[in-house]
Every structure is written in structure tokens, then in C-alpha cells.
Amino acid sequence: MTPAAVATRLWGRARTGIDRFTKSPRLSSGVRSRLPDVTPERADDLRDAARRFGPLLATGVLVVVLLVALFPTRAWLDQRAAIDVAGNRLDALTAENEVLAERVSQLQSDDAIERIAREQYNLVRPGEEAYAILPQPPPEVRADTVLRILDGGVFWR
Numbered sequence: 001m002t003p004a005a006v007a008t009r010l011w012g013r014a015r016t017g018i019d020r021f022t023k024s025p026r027l028s029s030g031v032r033s034r035l036p037d038v039t040p041e042r043a044d045d046l047r048d049a050a051r052r053f054g055p056l057l058a059t060g061v062l063v064v065v066l067l068v069a070l071f072p073t074r075a076w077l078d079q080r081a082a083i084d085v086a087g088n089r090l091d092a093l094t095a096e097n098e099v100l101a102e103r104v105s106q107l108q109s110d111d112a113i114e115r116i117a118r119e120q121y122n123l124v125r126p127g128e129e130a131y132a133i134l135p136q137p138p139p140e141v142r143a144d145t146v147l148r149i150l151d152g153g154v155f156w157r
Contacts, residue, residue: 106112117123124130 107116122130122132
């Protein structure tokens with residue numbers, strides 16, 4: 001392969017001047033380019049195609065960029081909302097834990113334990129007697145009052 005062919009293959013056209021590595025003169029510009037000759041009509045056709053499809057290509061690239069940017073942004077916003085909800089829940093649980101810790105410290109005293117034993121479990125100390133007060137029985141319903149209610153009449157007397 002000739003030096004002109006190597007230069008054409010590597011750079012697309014021959015270079016002129018002095019090669020800085022070999023300090024020898026470069027090839028002359030008589031070597032043809034690898035690109036085919038483009039006629040003016042063909043150049044006009046290429047420009048028209050670029051005018052027609054250029055905006056369409058730019059729109060497509062813009063849509064792709066927006067889609068690539070939109071999905072991570074939406075996920076980021078969703079994560080921020082989830083973090084806010086979790087933070088609010090954490091604050092509520094922390095406040096509830098403080099209330100429960102205070103309740104635990106109150107229930108550690110003997111007086112509180114005795115009060116709960118008496119109120120909830122009806123326990124008494126040795127030597128004490130427990131009395132239960134029963135609720136008053138409901139008033140008796142007379143038979144004639146029930147019959148009046150069933151007949152649709154006045155039920156009070």
C-alpha cells in the first residue's frame with residue numbers, strides 16, 4: 001500500500017507539509033478524498049432533507065431527553081413525599097413513646113399498683129372485706145302496658 005493510500009485511509013485526504021515524527025515531507029494534495037463527488041443537485045437535495053427532517057429529529061431528541069429527565073424527577077418527588085410522611089409518622093410515634101414512658105414511670109409506684117389492683121381486679125388487702133354494690137333492678141313492666149304498646153295505643157299512664 002502506498003503512503004498516499006495509507007494517508008487517504010487514515011485521514012480521508014492526503015496531508016501536505018512536514019511529518020513531525022519522521023521529519024520527512026508529507027504527501028502532496030493530489031490524492032482524492034474517500035467521499036464520492038457530490039453534485040450541486042445532490043447537495044440541494046441533502047439540504048432540503050436536512051430542512052425537512054432536522055426539526056423532526058430535534059423534536060425526537062428533545063422528547064427522549066425529557067423522558068429520561070422526567071422519570072427520575074418523578075421518582076425523586078415521590079421519595080420526598082414518602083420521606084415527609086415517614087417523618088410525620090416518626091414524630092407522632094416519638095410523642096406517643098414519651099407519653100407511654102411517663103405512664104410507665106407513674107405505674108412503678110406502689111400507690112399506683114394498689115389503685116389498679118383495687119379498681120380493675122377487685123383485690124383487697126388481707127383482713128379487708130370487699131363489698132359489691134349491685135345496680136338497681138329495672139322497673140317491672142305490667143302486662144296491660146305491653147298490650148297497649150302492641151295495639152298501637154298510648155303506652156304511658
